[in-house]
Amino acid sequence: MxxxxxxxxxxxxxxxxxxxxxxxxxxxxxxxxxxxxxxxxxxxxxxxxxxxxxxxxxxxxxxxxxxxxxxxxxxxxxxxxxxxxxxxxxxxxxxxxxxxxxxxxxxxxxxxxxxxxxxxxxxxxxxxxxxxxxxxxxxxxxxxxxxLPLIKEWQNRPLQSVYSVVFMDAIHFKVKQDGQIISKAAYMVIGIDLEGYKDVLGIWIGENESAKFWLHVLTDLKNRGVQDILIICVDNLKGFSEAIAASYPQTEVQKCIIHQIRNSIKYVSYKDLKKITTALRPIYTAPTEEAALLELDQFEETWGKQYPLIVRSWRSNWDELATFFKYSPELRKLIYTTNMIESYHRQLRKVTKGKSIFPTDESLLKMLYLATMDVIRKWTGRVQNWGQILLQLTVHFPERVQIR
Known part of the structure; x- marks a missing residue:
């Protein structure tokens, strides 16, 4: 009735x-x-x-x-x-x-x-x-x-003292400022705690993407209670590793393999594109670091004269590209790319695609915050194979990882 x-x-x-x-x-x-x-x-x-x-x-x-x-x-x-x-x-x-x-x-x-x-x-x-x-x-x-008060409270909330893996990357938007339209970087950080749960630790709006601003972000994390990060996964931004070392000197850095491949093929002619990507694959899929270096030597023999910049880039970044080789497949799969944070970025793009230009930094921050809250609500489970990953972390970082 x-x-x-x-x-x-x-x-x-x-x-x-x-x-x-x-x-x-x-x-x-x-x-x-x-x-x-x-x-x-x-x-x-x-x-x-x-x-x-x-x-x-x-x-x-x-x-x-x-x-x-x-x-x-x-x-x-x-x-x-x-x-x-x-x-x-x-x-x-x-x-x-x-x-x-x-x-x-x-x-x-x-x-x-x-x-x-x-x-x-x-x-x-x-x-x-x-x-x-x-x-x-x-x-x-x-x-x-x-x-805005809710965002400020969320952005300044205390964080956990230790994170196992942290992903850091920026996404860019057009924003009006002083009568002009400029590109702004939204700096994003995703952290996985020792329980295997992921969370967005913060969103920072700045001009362009720079290692100097990332240092500011890392300092902010430290001030909010993050005392230790075991592994940080980043792209190949110049100066990023130095900024991390300044804030968390014990942290291992894993540079994204996918970003390295993208940088490698940037100047490759179209006719060689498929050949180059195929030749690079044995390097990062090798079972050990020693095997990967042999594959890199083989790549240099075949393509080094024609594309010396590719070889130079892989060798100069090798220490931080090869970090994942010391771990087993479960942890390798998690850290060798920044896919986790890029997936989060794709969710944000779905929401922001209708806004080609934001009138202010605040309007951009409000939309990113709301979209982030929607994404986080779906993050209810642990990272896949977390039990095995945690056991590996206790072996590699015995003094820094304590299982309760």
Whole structure:
């Protein structure tokens, strides 16, 4: 059975001559406003102990109390309400509080749509088409601005003292600044704790990607309680390893093999592209570091004269490209690329693809934070084969990894 009996609904339709969706929307708005108004009156009656039918007491009540006008936003548009006030007491209506300007879940809906990457215009159109509600860009901005204290709290939360593996990478966006459109880097960090659970440790917005800013990020992690990181996985950004060593001198660095391959083929002619990638594969799929070095020697014999820069790059970065060889397949698979953080970036791109340019750093940060919260909610399980990986870590880092 519905909330309103069918015969009353039919009477309502007949009396108001409801023929279109706009007619229904207007009628629902009136009913919603009248219902709120009655609830406000009933709330004050209950608070002061007045019976609804007692006219003498009502007159006394009305002489003691005042009223104020308030316009609030709802799914049905703006509602003009008369708010009763008790001049002699401390009564404040619970249904519409003193500074409340929204009486429904409209704010949650705005935040939810913003989290899905909808533009301000899209949010306006959606609320208008679905509810007939006119929402200004300022209102949307004000609603999403309430996220900033939450983001600040999340960004400054204490972290665990030890992380087994940390992935660090940046993703780039266009942002307006001082009347110009510039490229900004969103610095991202994913950490896997000793229990095998992953988490996004923070998001930092900076200009371009630089080792100097990564040093700032690492310092921030340290200030938030991260005392030790066993392995950090990064791309081939110049100066990155030095920044890591300055903050966490004991940490092992694994440079991403996929990034190294991309750098290697950057200047390879198209006709040799497939041959080069095929020739590089035996290097990073070798069973041991010694076998990998033999494969690198073989690559140099075949391609060294034609592509000396490739050989030079692999040899100069070898110490940090070969880190994964000392571990067993389960841990190798986890650390030899930055696939974990790149997968996270792809999820962010799905949300931000509708925003070619962000008006401010804050607007970018808000969207990335909301998208990140959506991603993290799905990270409920441990990293695959974590039991075996943890045993390996206790062998390689016996003084730094303690199993409880």
């Amino acid at each position: 519905g909330l309103i009996p069918k015969d009353q609904l039919r009477q309502l339709i007949k009396e108001h001559n409801l023929q279109t969706m706009e007619d229904v929307q207007k009628a629902l708005k009136d009913i919603f406003a009248e219902t709120l108004q009655e609830m406000l009156e009933a709330e004050l009656d209950t608070e002061l102990g007045y019976a609804k039918h007692d006219s003498k007491q009502k007159q006394t009540k009305n002489s003691r109390n005042g009223y104020s006008k308030k316009t609030v936003t709802s799914e049905y548009g703006e509602l003009d309400l008369t708010i009763p006030r008790d001049r002699l007491g401390e009564f404040e209506p619970a249904i519409v509080k003193k500074h409340q300007r929204h009486v429904t879940g409209i704010e949650d809906q705005i935040v939810s749509m913003y989290a899905k990457g909808m533009s301000t215009r899209d949010i306006q159109d959606h609320l208008h088409n679905l509810y007939g509600l006119e929402v200004s860009p300022t209102l949307i901005s004000n609603v999403t601005a309430k996220l």
